[in-house]
Amino acid sequence: MVSIIDKIINQSDIIIEVVDARAIDFTRNKRIEEKIKRKGKFLFVVAMKVDVVDEKKLKEKLSKLGVPAVYASFKNKKGYREVRKLINIGAYKIKKERNKDKIFVGVIGYTNTGKSSLINLITFSSKTRASSLPAFTKKYQWIKLKKDIMLIDTAGVIEAKNPKELHVLKGNVNPEKVECYDHALELLRYAKRYENNFEKVLDISIEDEERAIEQYALKRKFLLKDGKPDVERAAKEIIRKWNNAELSMFVD
Ligand SMILES: Nc1nc2c(ncn2[C@@H]2O[C@H](COP(=O)(O)OP(=O)(O)O)[C@@H](O)[C@H]2O)c(=O)[nH]1
Numbered sequence: 001m002v003s004i005i006d007k008i009i010n011q012s013d014i015i016i017e018v019v020d021a022r023a024i025d026f027t028r029n030k031r032i033e034e035k036i037k038r039k040g041k042f043l044f045v046v047a048m049k050v051d052v053v054d055e056k057k058l059k060e061k062l063s064k065l066g067v068p069a070v071y072a073s074f075k076n077k078k079g080y081r082e083v084r085k086l087i088n089i090g091a092y093k094i095k096k097e098r099n100k101d102k103i104f105v106g107v108i109g110y111t112n113t114g115k116s117s118l119i120n121l122i123t124f125s126s127k128t129r130a131s132s133l134p135a136f137t138k139k140y141q142w143i144k145l146k147k148d149i150m151l152i153d154t155a156g157v158i159e160a161k162n163p164k165e166l167h168v169l170k171g172n173v174n175p176e177k178v179e180c181y182d183h184a185l186e187l188l189r190y191a192k193r194y195e196n197n198f199e200k201v202l203d204i205s206i207e208d209e210e211r212a213i214e215q216y217a218l219k220r221k222f223l224l225k226d227g228k229p230d231v232e233r234a235a236k237e238i239i240r241k242w243n244n245a246e247l248s249m250f251v252d
């Protein structure tokens, strides 16, 4: 069976890989990038959530990816011109080389990277496509970007195929589905190494990860029946805040 992501790749001439500006190396998938290139498609990266990272550092990081890359922010409505420009450049090239009159653009990426937000940003749509919907419960459609450029309306989710691919920095740890304590510890361990806003947002010290989760549970009054801090509930809340970009970090 052909997977949905393969379908999108096969049907598109241009593929946008959406990554999270906070953790680029964790949210790009080189295996899929290679596959896209092998198929002779035009690939570029869009790093979303630039509003929560240092723009200068991000620019520097993107210049070293080896793939054309731009950044955008749904929150600040930034970057759509640059994204549309790259689409136009790709479309122009493909049309000239292959004598095509319609160009299809597909969007792929890990969960929570900002795929739906990017589609909304470049189509000027405010309609929120619920990100919690399982991918492709509906048949996807193409939105007209220009008279000869069509954009897919539903992005392809890069699914975690093995436990290693389920990783807190990839945004694919779903607190509604899995135990979060160990993932929260790992996230806090990263936060100790990289520039971040955790102490400010959570209003705790993150010097010791285990203590940090306990402190946060107490602060939020997440308590078990015996009065002890409900650390799993606190961990879930921390993961939620990471996934929806209230927490920031820059993993360089
Ligand atoms: N701060 C900020 N948050 C964003 C941005 N783009 C997406 N998000 C948030 O990241 C989470 C996932 O976004 P979504 O577009 O649903 O990601 P998808 O799962 O890849 O479709 C949501 O909570 C969004 O509000 C952005 O540019 N800036």
Ligand SMILES: [Mg+2]
Pocket: 115, 116, 117, 129, 130, 131, 132, 155
């Ligand atoms: Mg989505």
